[in-house]
Amino acid sequence: MIILIGLLVITGISLFLGLKKNKLIFLAVPFLSIFLYFLIQIIMVPAPFFETIKFIFSLS
Secondary structure, rough: OHHHHEEEHHHHHHHHHHHOOOOOOOHHHHHHHHHHHHHHHHHOOOOOHHHHHHHHHHHO
């Protein structure tokens, strides 16, 4: 739940700064933070990294 609130706060601040300063990089921050969270969760799996990636993409 804390992670969800953190991502919502990051999104809110990024939207505010992106619209206020007219910089597109601020609008990319929420996507980058979600990708980073996804990557950290994959790394935390005790199996080797590439085997985990192969397993995730082989699911149907």
